[in-house]
């Protein structure tokens with residue numbers, strides 16, 4: 001289980017670790033790999049079978065942690081909340 005405060009904290013941590021970040025908007029075809037939000041687990045890209053390429057299905061931020069390591073996360077924090085809620089992993093009764 002997680003809560004909204006945790007989600008905010010994780011996203012801030014990503015931002016603080018990243019050397020740079022880049023936003024991929026929905027429909028962007030430059031995303032060439034399967035991507036998943038590290039905070040909520042939502043798939044961010046999907047394969048277009050007939051083209052063999054990936055398309056961004058959920059706007060997200062790509063954090064460049066190092067030259068060889070990147071992490072992706074939903075652009076909209078509400079996307080993370082919604083996904084976690086659907087999975088039953090969001091505890092909304094924690095205050096603070």
Ligand SMILES: [Zn+2]
Nearest residue numbers: 037040074080
């Ligand atoms: Zn997310």
